[in-house]
Amino acid sequence: MAKTLPAPADLVQYQHAVAGHDGTLCDVDGELFIKPCTPAEIVFYESSIASHPEFAEYMPTFLGTLTLDEQQNGQTIEEAGAALIAKHTIPEVIVPTKSGRKITTNQAVVLENAAHGFVKPNILDVKLGVRLWADDAQPEKKTRFDKITEETTHKHLGFRIAGMRVWQGHGAKGEDIDADGYKIFDKNYGRFSLSKDNVHEAFKHFIFAESAGINDELARLVAQAFHTDVSRIQEVLEGQESRMFSASLLFVFEGDGRALRSAMEEASRSPATLVNGDTNGSSDEEDELETPGPKIYSVNVIDFAHAEWTPGIGPDENVLLGVRSVANILQTLSIDAKAE
Structure with a gap:
């Protein structure tokens, strides 16, 4: 079903980002993530979808592009129409310019928001790589990024914890709790509190939050699910030829223990489905009528x-050094979520 792109007043600053540049937007329902980007x-995104479907499966769902200008060719956002249409494409339309840090661009990608649909989404951004700068980086940037790598x-390990937010339960209070x-x-x-010897503690903090109802059993299941997907990403990257500098792994899972257990129980009762929720042999009409189950993780x-x-x-x-290191940590936690 087509969805009308939000009018300017309905686009808001994205509140769940744990890393990255400022200036990201979302619609008021939180379904769309609008991220300033380079050409x-x-x-x-386009070449991955066209020629690398195995990798595209683990990219955010790409819906199209927007121009971040108040006016273009005399059109306003209302005049541009701005409907999300079938097969994940949208017309190029206009949204208000949002001042951001570092990136200077009038282009944005529109993605499905990975955190939408969760009751309490826990989010972790893991920055990948030993070398973090691309070939065209300025010398100052190379020096600065090499210092981050060294420290x-x-x-x-080829990765760093760039940021995370973990729900602590109803009424939680304390240092660094919003x-x-x-x-x-x-x-x-990730820069100053973690080392190669204790970085596994960050993943424990992420998946194991007893005050939020995430006990050892649930945490091990989450770690196991994450490990399965990261291992698959590793396999895909080992079989393809690419270069990605400062890319990340983004982990999201249901941080409310009660909602997580309920979602897992519902999934265990549901018929098996294909990857990405495509049902085997179902018609388009059936797909439209199907109600998606509660989110578990991504x-x-x-x-x-x-x-x-x-x-x-x-x-x-x-990049693969970081992916393998993360996979090893997750494998250990899938056996014992409290592993030292």
Whole structure:
């Protein structure tokens, strides 16, 4: 069913970001994530969907592009129409310019919001790579990013915790807990509080929150699900040739223990479905009538401002080091969520 793009007053600052640049927007329902981007990122989304479907399965669902200008060719957003149409495409339309940090662009990608549909989404951004800068980076940026690598878990493990938010339960209070009951771990947590010897603690904090009803049993199941998807991402990247600098793994799961257990129980009663929720042999009419079940978890590769497909030069070992390191930690936690 077509969805009308929000009018300017209905676009708001995205509140759940745990890392990345400022200036991201969403619609008031939280279904769409509107992210300022470079032309190269748009090209990477389009080429991945067209030629690398195995990898595209783990990208955020790409719905199209927007122009971040108040006026273009004399049109306003109302005149542009701006309807989401079938097969995940949208016309190029206009939204208000939003001042952001670092990125100067009038283009944005429109993605399905990975955190939409959860009761209390827990979110973790894991920045991948040892080398974080692309070939065209300025010398100052190379020096700055190399310093981050040298001082953090990027150096030995190929990843860093860029940020996370973890729901602590109803009425939770305390240091770094926001008004909604989320404990916020900002970029400084991954840069200054973690090392190769204790970084597994961050994943424990992420998936195991007994005050929110996430006990050891549920945490192990979440870790197991995450491990399965990260292992699949590793397999896909090992079989393809690309270069991605400063890409991330984005983990989301249901942080309300009661809602998580209920969603898992409902999923166990539902008929088996194909990947991405496509039902085997169902008609378009049946698909439209089908009500999606409650969300449990998702894993996506995100942030493709410095990403390209590079046939002939082999897999991206720079990114793969981080993916393998994360997979190893998740495998350990899937056996014992309280592992030291």
